[in-house]
Amino acid sequence: MKQPINIFWFRRDLRLDDNVGFYEALNGNLPVLPIFIFDSDILQKLPKTDARVTFIYQTLQKLRSTLQNKHSSSIGLYYGKPLDIHKQLVDSYDINTVYTNHDYEPYATKRDTEIGHFLSQNAIPFQTYKDQVIFEKDEIVKKDGTPYMVYTPYMKLWKQTFRSQKLKIFDTANHLNNLINQVDLPDLNLSDIGFETSDQKVASYTVTPSLIQHYESTRNFPAKDTTSRLGPHLRFGTVSIRKIVNKSIAENNEIFWQELIWREFFTQILWHFPHTETKSFKPQYDRIEWRNNEIEFKAWCNGETGYPLVDAGMRQLNETGFMHNRVRMLVGSFLCKHLLIDWRWGESYFAEKLHDYDMASNVGNWQWVAGSGVDASPYFRIFNPMTQIEKFDKQLNYIKTWAPDFQELTYPRPIVEHKFARERALQVYKEALN
Template sequence: MKTTINIFWFRRDLRLDDNCGLFHALSSDKKVLPIFIFDEDILKKLPKEDARVSFIHQELKNINQQLLEINSGLSVFHGKPMDIFKDLSEKYIINTVFTNHDYEPYALKRDLEIKDFLASKNIIFKTFKDQVIFERNEIVKKDGTPYKVYTPYSKKWLEAFHSKGIQFFPSDEKLENFIKSETHQFLSLKDIGFTKSSIKVESYKINDSLIDSYEETRNFPAKNSTSKLGTHLRFGTVSIRKMVEKASKSNNITFLKELIWREFFMQILWHFPHTVKDSFKPQYDRILWRNNEDEFNAWCKGETGYPLVDAGMRELNQTGFMHNRVRMLVGSFLCKHLLIDWRWGEAYFAEKLHDYEQSSNIGNWQWVAGTGVDASPYFRIFNPTTQILKFDKNLEYIKKWVPEFQELTYSTQIVEHKMARERCLKTYKTALQKF
């Protein structure tokens, strides 16, 4: 006889504590089967040693180990989510599938299709807010339209936060409601066609000292003063509610405001999904990008002849991380000095960054290119040499990543700053005049 169960579908929430959807699943009146699906449509686009896949797999192993200790286990699948749910609906009588919201265009389309299929089988599909404090239309203008500028959005966000507070979901207190002694499959990396990456995702570091001094230290890439929290928020190995609560207790709200930026870009992508491919400001899609492939490859390798730009790109290539201040510089350099389409840079970062989050990546690339919401004006062009004096004057960061920068073997500059600046201004101006 088939068992009647509920399912919890882990996605961007790889933890057992303070997990909203998981809490509601475990609070239901049916035993819960926990699953994770390695989506083959996503995996097939990734290199076989992708560090993010290795990280996800390790986090799933951690969850599975905790469940084994209570005579349960996590079922891990590989394939198309629709096919997996078709198989599960044959094996079990499923009452409800619980999961947490995902806001990216691909995920929204996938979830709608899954919801429709489940409805055809009289199975309920319930999703919950988990990876943000405020979502979708929760922080909007008085007329109900979305904010397109960060500062008023952040003020409204803070007002709502202080008036509503945070509700936590102690899912880790209800683990006994998982299915017991279930024969479950736990796939290895090899089973899904991957090998363990030689690059590791760094652990996050968040303490009172880092938060309190964040404003004065965050712009200097040689200092180890960033939290490395991005990847863990991306995959939900930490609770955003716990991180925001910790940040909100500091006298300095700069760190909290960085977390608000993340939610600002998420609601932008949700309201304006076309920005995945198109400039938020349509007139900027008239820019005649040069798109020189040799120059793009030099940028990718960190061989532009500008040491701070090259240091950032080499850090990215070797570690899967780049300091945020340097991200702004390398992005600006690509779009404005080399006149290469921001989409090229966005795609490269999507491939390399461990903390890649579609909304933030697109939002920040459109910001540096001048094409997005609340963007840096197109005539603001960072000087990659004077940026060294501001943010790495002792050359510590540069020496670490570009040790040969003072040697004859170091790359010559692929473009001259003054000429590139004038060329950029002229190109942007011409495009905007046509609009």
């Protein structure tokens, strides 16, 4: 007879402690089999040296090693379509319950609905939990129950609600003795899933008291590089959002805290309005007649626009998988306004390159710079790529690091003249919106 077990499915929560779904699974009355599925539908769209896949794989191997050495257990690694893998698991084990944490992206909600339906047909409950955010779905909404579409009132109610509750930290790590007693669970190599080890490394995060305390005064200057690099770690759950929020509160920095709330604002927007993955939140913006010049788009991608701060940002992205947030706003505005290239082209390029790519934040921020999203920058706000240097990289330190050829004769001439591009963008936007 097969041994009855529960399953915990790791996804965007690659850590052993303060993991809500994992905690709930371990506190059930059966041994827990932890699994991770490398989703073939997702992976087939990625470059074969994608740094994020390497990061996920290496993180999982570290978790497996910890469980093998300290708890005589492991994590089963699988590759394929998640529904097919669950069918295999149902055939192989006597499964009582499958546990996991919520994922709010459109693909994920569709996937989970299908898997939940399959499991229910086999009389297996599918239990999911809130883990990657403090507040989700309809937890922070207007009095009439509709979602906030402006950040500031959302943020104020978020803080008010947070202060009225006690934040629980889940001591998952203290219950790991409830794992299945088996160290030889299925394993994979990167080559088994069609990937190679990336030359790029996902940076470690920094949330020292000093960084948080000085965040407001330093965050807009890309040469200082004083951002936390938390993005990929929040995206893949190698760090707990609850612990990070507690740190920001302990250091009493409202601005750092509010950046974390922006992440939740965009998450609930995508959940309430899943069509914004591919369509403008403000439908009239889909009437814009984008130029979509492929040669100019390639120049933008390669950091060859002739505007040094734009080019420095794109080269930093291409080389490292990271771009400073202040520069992200500039390169996004430049693509949409100066070149009149559809924000979806830029969003797709960032999705391929950014280590911290998160659909909700990426779509939300791209629609912000294009003017088409919730609480967006007005369409007539067009960053001047030269005066931005004066404001944020006056000593040219960032530019010298990432576009050191900017003063050489071989450096590209500006792809478009700023004043002309600004007036052209205003005209095209007005025609679409009137």
